[in-house]
Amino acid sequence: MKNAFLVLLFILIAGNISRLGGMWWAIAPVAALAVLLFPLGPGRAYLTGTFAGSLLWWASALWLNVANGGMLAAKVGLIFQGLQGMQLLALVALLGGLLGGFGALTGALARAMLIPVKQGRRRRRR
Amino acid sequence: MHGCSFPMRFLPFLLSLLLTCGLIWFLQVPHQIGDKPLPPIGAFFNPFSGFWKNAESAMGLSAKDAKIPGLQGKVDVVYDDLLVPHIFAENAEDAAMAQGYVTAANRLWQMDITTRKAAGRLSEVLGERTLAIDRLTRRRGMMYAAENDLLGWAKSPETMRLLTAYTAGVNAYLDQLSPGDYPIEFKLLNYQPEPWSELKTALVIESMAENLSSAESDLAATNTLALLGRPNFDMLFPEQDTRQQPVVADTGQWKDLKVVLPPAPPATGATSGLLPSTSGSLYSQNEDPDDQIDPYLKGSNNWAVNGTRTQSHQPLLANDPHLNLTLPSIWYQVQIHTPEQNCYGVSLPGVPGVIIGFNENIAWGVTNVSHDVSDWYQIKWTNPERTKYDLDGEVREVQKRVETIGIKGQASLLDTVRYTVWGPVTHDFEPNHPLFDCALRWVSHDMPDPQELGLFLILNAGKNYADYRKAIASFDCPAQNFVFATRSGDIAIQVQGRFPVRAPEQGRFVQDGSQWANAWHSFIPEDQVPSMKNPARGFVFSANQVSASPSYPFYYLGNFDHFRGRHIYDRLAAMQNATVDSMKTIQLDNFSQRAHDALPAMLALLDRPITDADGQNLLQELTAWNYHYDAGMTAPPLFEIWYDSCFLATWDEMDVLRKQGKDIALPETWRFNELLVGDTSNVFFDHPATPQRETARQIVNESFRAMQRYFKQNPQKRIAWAPYRGFVIKHLALIDAFSRLDVEVGGHKSAANAINRSNGPSWRMIVDLSEPVRGYGVFPGGQSGNPGSRYYDNMVKAWAKGEYYDLLLLRSADESSARIQGRQTFTAN
Numbered sequence: 001m002k003n004a005f006l007v008l009l010f011i012l013i014a015g016n017i018s019r020l021g022g023m024w025w026a027i028a029p030v031a032a033l034a035v036l037l038f039p040l041g042p043g044r045a046y047l048t049g050t051f052a053g054s055l056l057w058w059a060s061a062l063w064l065n066v067a068n069g070g071m072l073a074a075k076v077g078l079i080f081q082g083l084q085g086m087q088l089l090a091l092v093a094l095l096g097g098l099l100g101g102f103g104a105l106t107g108a109l110a111r112a113m114l115i116p117v118k119q120g121r122r123r124r125r126r
Numbered sequence: 127m128h129g130c131s132f133p134m135r136f137l138p139f140l141l142s143l144l145l146t147c148g149l150i151w152f153l154q155v156p157h158q159i160g161d162k163p164l165p166p167i168g169a170f171f172n173p174f175s176g177f178w179k180n181a182e183s184a185m186g187l188s189a190k191d192a193k194i195p196g197l198q199g200k201v202d203v204v205y206d207d208l209l210v211p212h213i214f215a216e217n218a219e220d221a222a223m224a225q226g227y228v229t230a231a232n233r234l235w236q237m238d239i240t241t242r243k244a245a246g247r248l249s250e251v252l253g254e255r256t257l258a259i260d261r262l263t264r265r266r267g268m269m270y271a272a273e274n275d276l277l278g279w280a281k282s283p284e285t286m287r288l289l290t291a292y293t294a295g296v297n298a299y300l301d302q303l304s305p306g307d308y309p310i311e312f313k314l315l316n317y318q319p320e321p322w323s324e325l326k327t328a329l330v331i332e333s334m335a336e337n338l339s340s341a342e343s344d345l346a347a348t349n350t351l352a353l354l355g356r357p358n359f360d361m362l363f364p365e366q367d368t369r370q371q372p373v374v375a376d377t378g379q380w381k382d383l384k385v386v387l388p389p390a391p392p393a394t395g396a397t398s399g400l401l402p403s404t405s406g407s408l409y410s411q412n413e414d415p416d417d418q419i420d421p422y423l424k425g426s427n428n429w430a431v432n433g434t435r436t437q438s439h440q441p442l443l444a445n446d447p448h449l450n451l452t453l454p455s456i457w458y459q460v461q462i463h464t465p466e467q468n469c470y471g472v473s474l475p476g477v478p479g480v481i482i483g484f485n486e487n488i489a490w491g492v493t494n495v496s497h498d499v500s501d502w503y504q505i506k507w508t509n510p511e512r513t514k515y516d517l518d519g520e521v522r523e524v525q526k527r528v529e530t531i532g533i534k535g536q537a538s539l540l541d542t543v544r545y546t547v548w549g550p551v552t553h554d555f556e557p558n559h560p561l562f563d564c565a566l567r568w569v570s571h572d573m574p575d576p577q578e579l580g581l582f583l584i585l586n587a588g589k590n591y592a593d594y595r596k597a598i599a600s601f602d603c604p605a606q607n608f609v610f611a612t613r614s615g616d617i618a619i620q621v622q623g624r625f626p627v628r629a630p631e632q633g634r635f636v637q638d639g640s641q642w643a644n645a646w647h648s649f650i651p652e653d654q655v656p657s658m659k660n661p662a663r664g665f666v667f668s669a670n671q672v673s674a675s676p677s678y679p680f681y682y683l684g685n686f687d688h689f690r691g692r693h694i695y696d697r698l699a700a701m702q703n704a705t706v707d708s709m710k711t712i713q714l715d716n717f718s719q720r721a722h723d724a725l726p727a728m729l730a731l732l733d734r735p736i737t738d739a740d741g742q743n744l745l746q747e748l749t750a751w752n753y754h755y756d757a758g759m760t761a762p763p764l765f766e767i768w769y770d771s772c773f774l775a776t777w778d779e780m781d782v783l784r785k786q787g788k789d790i791a792l793p794e795t796w797r798f799n800e801l802l803v804g805d806t807s808n809v810f811f812d813h814p815a816t817p818q819r820e821t822a823r824q825i826v827n828e829s830f831r832a833m834q835r836y837f838k839q840n841p842q843k844r845i846a847w848a849p850y851r852g853f854v855i856k857h858l859a860l861i862d863a864f865s866r867l868d869v870e871v872g873g874h875k876s877a878a879n880a881i882n883r884s885n886g887p888s889w890r891m892i893v894d895l896s897e898p899v900r901g902y903g904v905f906p907g908g909q910s911g912n913p914g915s916r917y918y919d920n921m922v923k924a925w926a927k928g929e930y931y932d933l934l935l936l937r938s939a940d941e942s943s944a945r946i947q948g949r950q951t952f953t954a955n
Contacts, residue, residue, distance in 0.1 A: 024172035025150045032146075042138075060173035068181035072310075072914030076177055078863035079314070092171055092178075095153065099168075102146040109139035 011052035031103030045108035053100015175306030209909035226295025282576035296322035330476035338604035374656035426493035429667035445491025455907030467587035479582030489893035495605035503639030607668035688796035689719035720876035757848035757872035901933035
């Protein structure tokens, strides 16, 4: 649980910083790195990465959208089949979640590949 | 899994990695739904560099201090509550640099797309769908014209210094951008901005020239003459309406002018018969009647009244240039203050200086002159490859210019354009085009006066009439009626441009390109263009009407207005103790001279009594109508339907050919009105298809019944003028979500408030040249080009309601005003 929290925190902070590099997809490698640093099982890594990615993207878009009074989102929604601002935010959350989730999963599987967990440790954890 | 061997552990990892990379790739590349291209989903929707970054805070502006390499001093920019930048610089180059920077910060995509369109480079970013547009643009010689502009301007070091500084300012802004900062249209259309250049400024100028000075009807006139014969042609297409008040009246100034015009052009083979049909004809049968009737009627107004007619005893100047309205807005307001000048007005994004505006001493404005300065010449080829042609019995060789047109996702198209002594052979890539063998002679292809661009510098800093004359003397194209007023009491107007000295009717029809006698041999000397200063009547004005009274010794032709000018003249002539509000009432005047001329005659010809209640209702409404196209009135749609129906039914002889795709000119409505009033049994009122002989009476009555039927069948159209006509301000990429489709306004193309479906006053300005000088203005849009900014279209409402903003002319950067919203400082380091 502690690691899940640390992964979440890492993704939120590093994901937010990484945007400065201009790589919109940076959330995926950031999530992978988070799980490499703070190990989680694949399932838990995927869920935590999805939650963190969704939260980061959704909250960042929401922040800009609220400051803008929702004006631009309403216009962009019209271009895309009449989507509402809230639906656009949901789409952003979905995209951030997918990238965060798959990034974290890849990180977990990379760690599992490189550093196999000992049987005894697994038993103890059970 | 953890207990598995390495290869077994590697597989899930690889799978997950591939899935993640695949997901990123999927979101990174553009997709298409049907024929609708989509931007890359991840790049567009992400909150860090996607469209959300263009969602500007509604709380206010966020202009930051910045470095502009090359600045000589410090520049302060003060933004008012309309986001107008007030630039305070220590010299003209610094001011131009700052102007480039702030304009780019607000209009970068507009500057890019305008120059791409003018250069024939749309396909580079939009793909094959714009190839035909690009090809025609190149073949009309737009890039050739822009290159010539630059060659001409390069002879003036002052112009080039200014231009280079402006370019550096734009590029300084560009250099500090990250992809997330790009205007939203770049993200939607998935391409990147590129550096600005002096050539791009020339392309903006050429874009305006194309818009304002390329209209001609040589082919339609040639066909119509062949169809009707000379007597009928002359009867239906007289060149001047004697009721019109020209821009410059005859005050005896031309009586000593000895002008020798070239001999009349020899007959050309082109006029001996109807030219072949064309797929791209001027009119097509599916067009709206509104576009077929007076198709060139757009319009701009300007005038100045002197102290004899104003309450303040000081001049007032007004200007409202009418253009195809767009978002981002055509104009960008700016104040430029240097030790030499303090000027406020509107600029064109991409061009340094103020185009229409005022300073502490003078004010000026422009309307389009509308002369025909582009002619077609039929080439006589002497070899099958069509690379050699005959000119006065000598064989000449074409010069080939290879245009490389980039196409997104495809190999570039190399298009060879043949240039003759006249200009480019434009349509020879379209075998069925009637101008297939014709070359285009367009004044905008010529190298301009070196000072042309610098004129705005002189005008912006101008103090008196001498400065005005000196400044505008170098202006070539697109020719403009420059109206002018000073605080010291002068008013003036000048028809300024580069006008060929023409033989009578030269350029009216397609000409024979094998005879040099048909060429433009000289241009009207600068001191002989129509010009007027301080006339006894106390005002000067223009509304795209004829330039001078018939006694003006030079022949000219064009597409002139016939209605607005007459009404504006009447309004000004009746005006005493005029104020700024009086000026507003003219700019917003929805009275139609055309309806005033025609409706009484139509009502007089209408048979009575009308027995059915519907008909009586319509008649009653029309009889009570005051000829104003006000937004809420229900009579204007009735008149439009009735009048258009009369008009088209009268020209059925020509309409048949027009519907076959021939380029045929229909008479202008002012001439139609004359026949309706004074020649009701004219042969053209007859329907050739019927055995009896119809007159105007039958046309008017059958059209009235047609109108009745129309409203019976379309009761939903029995509504007020504004919703009936409809009005849109379209986004430059035709994106509806970024357009304004909901604006209800009155006006008509034959009224001073010349609002059509998408045309109208692109800037309304009134300047009171009292002490201190005060300006009032509004345009239908906003200062920002960003659809995510509250300054994108914040002035539309006021514009539609006929309201104006006080234009804030600050005297110094430190001057306090409640309207100041923010400040920005530019330094070199």
